[in-house]
Amino acid sequence: MARLLFLGRLEDAAGAAQLEVPLAAPTPLAELLALLDPALSQALSGPRLRLALNGTLVSAEGLVVAEGDELAFLPPVSGG
């Protein structure tokens, strides 16, 4: 099981703030996204998104998600 976290507007796209995905083995990001609803998968593939794996910013390129990982999808920020 890996936990996906959706920040900001991505929570609306996912319909929840988080989602648990069963993983049989360490899974490349593209394959993980293919397990999801196509509309959500598309929302999570935008070029302006950042990713954090277990609380640390990571690049999408070459990313592999394993059992017990927490992957956060971070859309453009807006504070103040």
Next chain:
Amino acid sequence: MAEVRLALDPFDPAALLAAFSAAHAEAGGIVSFLGQVRAGEGVDALELRHFAPLTLPGMEELARTAESRFALASLLVVHRSGVMAPGDPIVLVAAASRHRRDAFAAADFVMDHLKSDAWFWKRERAHGAWRWIEPREQDHADLARWA
């Protein structure tokens, strides 16, 4: 040494500013900025979300950068997360310096980065519906001034 806080509950900007001023009597000038929830346009709530592993560490890094860039006696940065009502404080930045120019610039610098380069997400509720707010072009242009 900066004081940086992520406030999960309402804060009192006047009390914080009074304490900050008293603690830095050696500073000849203190510039502060208070951001508050704007009333009007049917908005009855504003929510700021954060991501715990990144948000406060990012604010602390921003404060360190401001302190290395400007000649400051001290810096105070407080940013709310959670649901707020019109008139509630969102953010307080105060920069104390021997001379005013660095204090003005540091407060401006920190605010520009908090608006569009800190780990917060903002949505507002108007007429019963929530809407996520993305940074405006102006926010990005403001940030680019410091590059």
